[in-house]
Amino acid sequence: MTTDENSPARSAGGGPHHAPLGVTGPESAVAAVQKQLSGDDWEVTAYDNSRALVRAVEERDAVGGLAFGDDGVTVYTATAGGQMISNAISGLGTALAGQQHVPATVHDVVPFPKDDPRGTGLAAAALPMIFGGMLPAIALLQFFPGHANLRTRLAGVVAFALAGGAAVTAVLQFGIGTLDGDYWVTSLGLGLGMAALAIPFLGLESLFGYAGFGVGSVVMMFLGNPLSGLTTGPYWLPDGWSTLGQLLPPGASGSLLRANAFYGGTGAGGPALVLGLWTLAGVALMFAADRRRNGRAGREAGDAPAL
Incomplete structure (x- = not known):
């Protein structure tokens, strides 16, 4: 799944370009996501567990991530690292969860302060x-x-x-x-x-x-x-x-x-x-x-x- 080339996000060349995205979960789910996101938008890296994925986001090795589990898809974002890329990851996670007919939960790992949540x-x-x-x-x-x-x-x-x-x-x-x-x-x-x-x-x-x-x-x-x-x-x-x-x-x-x-x-x-x-x-x-x-x-x- 890639960002729609005709969407507003792609106007003037905007949109994710080789953005490092972390994924974790069952091997089959991870392999399917890596195959689905094999274009130029995302650079997908697999992590052993959710804790390692969150640490990668905190250490800026990933701009966000997706954790697949039996209870749904957990989406990890970092809005302070970039509001638009975080929105794209949220949309991506929601879409993948919809394909599997499971819920998606979004966690902002590195948010803006509460006084200015949109930066x-x-x-x-x-x-x-x-x-x-x-x-x-x-x-x-x-x-x-x-x-x-x-x-x-x-x-x-x-x-x-x-x-x-x-x-x-x-x-x-x-x-x-x-x-x-x-x-x-x-x-x-x-x-x-x-x-x-x-x-x-x-x-x-x-x-x-x-x-x-x-x-x-x-x-x-x-x-x-x-x-x-x-x-x-x-x-x-x-x-x-x-x-x-x-x-x-x-x-x-x-x-x-x-x-x-x-x-x-x-x-x-x-x-x-x-x-x-x-x-x-x-x-x-x-x-x-x-x-x-x-x-x-x-x-x-x-x-x-x-x-």
Whole structure:
């Protein structure tokens, strides 16, 4: 059974793409599901029992799972890992239970907090995360123009990122109730995401002028944002686009936020590494611009006539 190719879920390439799905139960039932879901939507893995399946969902080895038993089908979801993929798993489990004429019971293993059960605040965090990287860069370029202020801009953007991460996390966690993790860890992760946007922006402007800043902004707004998978989770995007989205700061920042806020840091290493590399790349661009300026100044000094 696969997702209907003409359904709204498939619009614009949306729908499960090689999503890791766990199954457990009698061998015959598991084999039948593996054969039925042999397309590109799901990557089915068999587990020894329901406890192992639940642990796989908690550890992010699976986006959800199906447990087949004499009393029906138990569907395990993780809405905090992606609302749409969880809905797809629920629908899949209900359909398979209907084929067997048994009931289906849904258990949300990793839910959103009760104050925001649909994760509305998480969807609303996308633009603050991006603008939290763009606006500080714009402000610092205006207040501290010229190559002589590169280090001042770098220090300023780090301070802005830390403050912005703390502020956005406070609103999402204490104001809206969307997040449910360690506040300081989550805020530092968001701050890293904002820095991974702002510092490359500053580096591009320092080396290529406002044209470089503009190109970077367009890429992040019109490519990084829609491919971030912040609201859907990465498995709801086509494979290649999903990979690209997770290699850009918005996608990596969203994945890091999800890992810290809902999974106790499980799976945070990859996106943190991506953000760290973007930050270092931005710093490298700024120092390349600084070296170019110093080299030009040295040549001009050497060409000046002696008095």
